[in-house]
Amino acid sequence: MSFPKGFLWGGATAANQIEGGYLEGRKGDSISDHISGGSRSIKRRFTRVIEADTFYPSHEAVDFYHHYKEDIRLFAEMGFKAFRMSITWSRIFPKGIEDEPNEAGLKFYDDIFDECLKHGIEPIVTLMHFDMPYFLLDHYQGFCSREVVRHFVRYAETIFKRYKNKVKYWITFNEINFACLPSGNLEVLGIYDDRTTDYTDPYDDLNKRYQALHHVLIASAEAVNAAHKINPDNKVGCMIAHVTLYPRTCSPKDMIKVQDLDHLFNDFCGDVQVFGTYPAYMKNYYKAHNIEINIEENDMDILKEGCVDYYTFSYYMSNCVSAEGDYETSAGNLLGGVKNPYLKNSEWGWQVDPIGLRYTLNKLNDRYGIPLMIVENGLGAVDELTADRKIHDEYRISYLKDHIKQMSKAVDDGVNLIGYTMWSPIDLISSSTGEMKKRYGLIYINKNDDGMGDYSRIKKDSFYWYKKCIESNGEIL
Ligand code: BGP
Numbered sequence: 023m024s025f026p027k028g029f030l031w032g033g034a035t036a037a038n039q040i041e042g043g044y045l046e047g048r049k050g051d052s053i054s055d056h057i058s059g060g061s062r063s064i065k066r067r068f069t070r071v072i073e074a075d076t077f078y079p080s081h082e083a084v085d086f087y088h089h090y091k092e093d094i095r096l097f098a099e100m101g102f103k104a105f106r107m108s109i110t111w112s113r114i115f116p117k118g119i120e121d122e123p124n125e126a127g128l129k130f131y132d133d134i135f136d137e138c139l140k141h142g143i144e145p146i147v148t149l150m151h152f153d154m155p156y157f158l159l160d161h162y163q164g165f166c167s168r169e170v171v172r173h174f175v176r177y178a179e180t181i182f183k184r185y186k187n188k189v190k191y192w193i194t195f196n197e198i199n200f201a202c203l204p205s206g207n208l209e210v211l212g213i214y215d216d217r218t219t220d221y222t223d224p225y226d227d228l229n230k231r232y233q234a235l236h237h238v239l240i241a242s243a244e245a246v247n248a249a250h251k252i253n254p255d256n257k258v259g260c261m262i263a264h265v266t267l268y269p270r271t272c273s274p275k276d277m278i279k280v281q282d283l284d285h286l287f288n289d290f291c292g293d294v295q296v297f298g299t300y301p302a303y304m305k306n307y308y309k310a311h312n313i314e315i316n317i318e319e320n321d322m323d324i325l326k327e328g329c330v331d332y333y334t335f336s337y338y339m340s341n342c343v344s345a346e347g348d349y350e351t352s353a354g355n356l357l358g359g360v361k362n363p364y365l366k367n368s369e370w371g372w373q374v375d376p377i378g379l380r381y382t383l384n385k386l387n388d389r390y391g392i393p394l395m396i397v398e399n400g401l402g403a404v405d406e407l408t409a410d411r412k413i414h415d416e417y418r419i420s421y422l423k424d425h426i427k428q429m430s431k432a433v434d435d436g437v438n439l440i441g442y443t444m445w446s447p448i449d450l451i452s453s454s455t456g457e458m459k460k461r462y463g464l465i466y467i468n469k470n471d472d473g474m475g476d477y478s479r480i481k482k483d484s485f486y487w488y489k490k491c492i493e494s495n496g497e498i499l
Contacts, residue, residue, distance in 0.1 A: 024433050025496040030144060030441030032104035033097060033464070034398050035086070036151040036196065039450040041110060043087025047126035050116025051156035053164075053209065055081060083451050084458075084467045085477045090134055092479060096465055097447055098141035100485060101492040105143050106397050106443040107134070108151035108196065111177055118155035118173050123180050135188040145189050146397065146443065148261065149178055149245065151196040152209040152453065164212025165234040171241045178245035182252040190257055192249055193334055193397065194242040197263035199291040201235045211238060232308070233315045239294050240321055243328025257331040260295035261397060264288055264335040264386075266378045270344035270360050279345040289389075296333060296390050298326035332440065333390050336398030337425075340365070340378035370402055370460060376424035383432035383439060393440045399425055400445035402452060402460040405482065413466050413482035422484065422491075423499045430496055444488070448479070464488050 038054040045051075086093060097105055111118065113127030138145045154164060162170050182192075200210050211234040242260070249256040267284055269276035285303045293301045299322065308315070342362040365373040379399070386394055401421040405413045422444060433439055449463035458471050464485040469475035490498050 025430060026433070026440070027495075028103075029439075029495060030104040030146075030395070030443070031492040031496075032102040032106065032143070032146075032441070032443040033447030034106035034146075034443035034445050035108070035448065035450060036148070036153075036453070037108040037110040038083070038151065038153045039453060040084050040086040040107075040448065042082040042085040044081030046087060047113060047130055048116060048124050049110065049127060050112035050118075052110060052112045052153050053156055053159050053212070054153045056156055082469075084448060084469060086448070087130075089477065089479070091137055093448055093465070094134070094137045094141060094143065096479060096481070096485075097143060100447070100464065100489045102141075102143050102447070103492070104146050104191070104441055104443055105138055105447075106146040106148065106193075108148035108153075109181060110153065111150060112153075112155040114180060115155060115173070115177055117157035118170075118177070119157065123184075128180075128184055131185070132188070135185060139188060144191060146191040146193065146395075146441075147181075147185075147189050148193040148196050149181065150174070150194070150210075150212075154212045159212060165237040165241070166211070166213065166230060168237055170212065171237050171244065174241040175244045175248060178241075179248045179252070182249050182256065186253050190253075190255055192245075192256060192258045193261045194245050194258065194330075195238055196261050197336060198235075198238060198242070198260065198295075199262050199287055201231060201238070202286050202290055211235060228311055228313050229315065232313050235291075236315050236317065236321075239291070240324055242295060243298070243325045246328040246330055247324075259332040259334040259395065260292055260330045262288065262292045262333070262335045264337050264382055266337075266340040266375070266382045266385075267359075268340060268342045268362065268378075270342050270362075273345065275345035276343065279343050283343060292333060292335075292386075292390070294325060295330045296392060298329045300325075330392070332393040332395060333386060334395040334397040335382075335386070336445070337379050337382060337396055338399065338445075339368075339372040340375040341373065368401060369404065370455075372402075374401075374421065376428045379425050380428040380432045380435070383429065383437045384435055387432075387437040391438075393438050395439070395441040395443075396429070397441075397443050398445040399442070400462045402462050404459055405449075405461045405466060407466065407468070407480070411480055413480065415482045415484050418462075418464075418482070418484045419487045422488070426491065426496055426499055 044055060109131055113130060114123050116124055135145050158164055158170055164170060195210060198210050201208060246258045249258045267280045269280045290304050341359040344360050362373055365375050367373055383394060401418045403417055405415055407413060429439060429442060446462045448465045449461045449467040451458060452460040458469055464482055466480040466482050468478045
């Protein structure tokens with residue numbers, strides 16, 4: 023067991039899934055404030071109060087806005103070295119287009135970072151985690167418009183300057199590669215993905231989708247550049263949702279299918295962000311799908327200059343694909359694919375695969391050769407609060423333990439892994455279902471989907487387990 027000294031143990035969150043504080047501190051409307059259900063046939067985002075079968079966003083999430091001191095104190099009690107969180111863009115620029123930032127929003131994050139630093143916790147900050155000012159969606163269709171790149175870069179520069187002495191680790195866009203999944207979550211492009219609105223339908227319009235993604239990649243590269251100029255000590259990472267793929271059989275056709283999907287989903291965005299250039303396989307993909315995007319004269323230079331310093335990814339599951347089955351429609355997993363007979367599912371159908379994490383770490387280490395960080399990994403489950411206010415979540419402990427064991431093997435394999443922020447230190451609103459019911463936390467939040475609960479924080483059994491894990495630098499599991 024050999025985690026390096028200074029290994030960044032911690033936990034990860036996203037602003038729109040924890041903060042609440044709707045419109046407090048002169049915050050502007052965010053896209054996530056408008057998602058009140060029905061999107062992709064599931065209710066999304068905020069704790070919802072059900073009235074006569076109608077869902078309303080409560081805009082409260084788990085009220086981190088008012089509990090951050092208590093929460094960060096609890097993270098410190100577990101011995102966290104790092105806390106991954108994101109900034110709500112509309113707290114800083116309420117509409118996204120203002121010349122001057124909103125001081126109250128900036129101050130809110132100053133306070134959070136101060137609180138972290140007071141406890142020796144390194145903040146790892148994502149600039150955009152599935153959300154942006156609503157105005158940018160309404161007026162520009164998010165990153166479909168090149169204009170939004172300019173607004174994003176102004177936002178990023180403002181943030182880098184303001185927190186120059188407080189934050190060193192940055193991530194530009196969360197799970198950027200979801201844009202490449204045929205049924206993907208297009209919030210990464212700043213597009214509200216409710217197919218019933220007329221905003222846009224990039225699902226069928228690949229040109230539009232990949233044009234928007236190009237803009238996001240340019241925005242990310244410009245932000246990396248700006249971060250390095252503002253503070254040469256800044257470390258900026260990409261963030262990829264990595265779903266490791268296996269062929270269903272040893273048929274060469276299955277293997278080719280794996281390679282194609284790997285390129286499209288797992289590799290493309292990371293390759294651009296690490297190597298600073300569009301890979302050949304993607305140029306071919308564009309040709310084969312009649313995709314013609316507008317690339318401006320300096321764009322390739324921007325990508326080349328804006329390569330990331332480290333590679334971060336989320337890892338929840340692996341997936342199994344077959345050349346014969348339809349990747350999208352087969353049951354048993356979030357991303358489709360076929361059932362892997364060697365793996366068990368979570369209650370939500372995600373195929374749990376700790377050994378796949380070791381494999382993935384080795385793959386990424388070989389491919390990129392830059393420091394790696396796992397910035398999301400965890401188990402969504404239904405927890406039971408006992409009468410004496412305890413949560414015995416041995417299933418979560420066993421999930422985390424099995425993954426950490428494989429991480430440690432990967433480190434022994436020679437992988438340059440610098441941190442692990444599990445998802446998530448506190449219960450939060452599920453991104454894919456919009457529910458509280460799907461809980462990930464080491465800390466229970468007393469709030470339910472029916473609106474009941476007082477937001478009190480309760481330590482789960484996994485809290486004490488993770489504390490020991492960190493204390494022993496991953497030796498005691
Ligand atoms: C990732 C997202 C997170 C988080 C996590 C768990 O895709 O980056 O925001 O929510 O998945 O997913 P879910 O909440 O849907 O279970």
